[in-house]
Amino acid sequence: MRIFSLLALTALITVACTQEPPPRPMVEVVVDRVVLEPYQPKSEYVGRLQARDDVAIQARVSGYLVSRDFREGQMIEEGDVLYRIDASEYDAALSKAKADLAAAQANQANAVRNYKRGQDLLPRGAISESEMDDLTAKKLDADARIEAAWAQLKSAEVNLSYTTIIAPISGRIGRSAASVGDLVGPNTGVLTTLVSIDPIEALFTVSEAAYIAAIKSRMTSDRDASALRDVEVTLELTNGVLYPEVGRIDYFSNRVDQETGTLEARAAIPNPHSLLVPGQYVKVILQDTNLLEGLFVPQAAVQADQQGSFVLVVDSNSAVQRRNVELGDRIDFMVMVLKGVEEGERIIVRGLQQVRPGMTVTVREMPGEQES
Template sequence: MNKKLMLATLISASLLVGCGDKSSGPAGGMVPLVAVQPVTVIDYQQGKQFVGRTEALEDVAITAQVSGYLKSRSFNEGETVEKGQVLFEIEPAAYEARVASAVAAIAQAEATLERANLDWKRGQNLLPRGSISQSEFDRLTAEKLSAEAQVKSANAQLKSAEVDLSFTKITAPFTGRISDSKASIGDLVSPSSGVLTTLVSLDPIQASFNVSERERLNLGIDSLDGAGEGQGDVEVVLTLTNGKEYSELGKVDFIGNRIDLQTGTIAMRASFANPEQSLLPGQHVQVFLREKEPVKRIVIPRRAVQSDLEGDFVMVLADENVAERRNVVLGPQTEHGIIIAEGINDDDVVMTKGLQRVRNGVTVRVEETGAQE
């Protein structure tokens, strides 16, 4: 009897426990609480940054064109020299003598030509009378032609001597900054002596860089010709190694004529005004190639973007506080947020917090601004 009584008691207790569990279950789900934010529309200039190096528009090694002792140097090392300014002078005495000799040779050749012309004219009058033979007249004609050739040769020798004399003064071919001198006064210099100094132009200055084929198409560079002219609407911003942005905007002035098969890039170059000569050839720089005119773009906080097997999406607050899923195409990240290329409109409101419990079509509660949870 005791066992039967104990069994009955256990069964009754089990039934009571079951009834208690059922009555204490949750009454219903809570409505998700979310934070929302309207999308932002910004002016955005699409661009891409590349590693570049500055180059001089003109870069020349100054060498001697004639041999002689260096007479003078007419510049201070490292200064800016003007186009046509005399840099070095080679002792000119020997070359002045050659010019004088060539002038004398011309006078002699012209005198010979004058006598030959007189003899030829005299023979021309005598030939019809039979006073001279045809062969004698032919000889006079040959002497006349030879004398004319001698005059031409003497004039050519004079021009050559004058050119050599002009080379005794070595001048700057363009305005630029000159380097140190590799020769001293009194040195014997010649074309085989090597570089006397170097000269580079600094205003404007160029920056060379390489762009991939995809970036070339995305930025519209394919519409520019090899000199950077055309319908393309791009400008260039330069950033120095100290992180500061260069004050002058650049312009694309050269695009290569082929894609490098090994790197898949095309060579490009931009030109920058350099009035203060703060940029020097050989500097490493960051070249930012961007659209010249900004365009309107939608941005949202990065935390509003979620991803699943279907791709990237955001939850938008629809009418009557209903959550609506929008699949989106992401653009680049900016300081204002991430750009949304496709998927939402400029009047949408996106959810930025409390997204874990939000599903498409679910009604949500909107967190009030400044409210504490």
């Protein structure tokens, strides 16, 4: 009986060992397609705001300040009076210059009369040649004195005009360094500053690589690098708020800085409500107004290791392949692929941790995609 039981047990073990284990179920993955879509290139840089015009107001003549005609920090219009300097000394100088001119004109008139009389008398021998030469010299001297008197008068008028200091541009005035009663002059230094507000400029630097990437798409078209001025410029303030006005690039440096490898650029930003002020740091956002085309994949499909970025592609035989990719701009939840995949290919977006290159998988398309 024991022998029979032993034989039966041995037979069961033998049968169990000869049976093949059941096949493991195939891994199911969710895939999405590589799509060719239009996009507008977008990039971000750190920039600083500066005034288009920044004027240091100084006195051009010496004298005591008799008035300050502005409130510090207010908006000033071009031609507004800023300061007045005591003009009495310059009024007197102008009056003297006018008197000197009148005397010079009278002297000239007399010299001209004598010269003409001498021209009539010389042919008749009434005067000598030397006397005629003397009359000619006096006339020329009178003419020169007239020119000098006119110049002195003009100088006096200009100096008098400098006693009223006016705004050369429109903008916001700064703090005054001088008060009424102070003695000011050309050597006093800056009395105040005046900066233009609208438009305001955003100065930033672009790397050489970014500049080359920006003009790459234009190198085979009819447009040249100056078309980069078509790029829209928006600003993000330090608190994360987007400034509502849109500006344009109006300047690129004519050379790349050899030390930093960057290219200086500048954008003009409308500032009608004076919300922006020079010196602010902002994030400069550039977006091309022209549509380009590129291959895009979901950001969730992209992985990275020591070899770089890659995606897992499911081929027509449902086998998993690794594709190393070169990435471009990220737009929302999609990332542009510059190299490594082709339009329409299936890439894995879910189940990435369960598969390896070479495995065969079952595929489930993302909603909206057709089963293949």
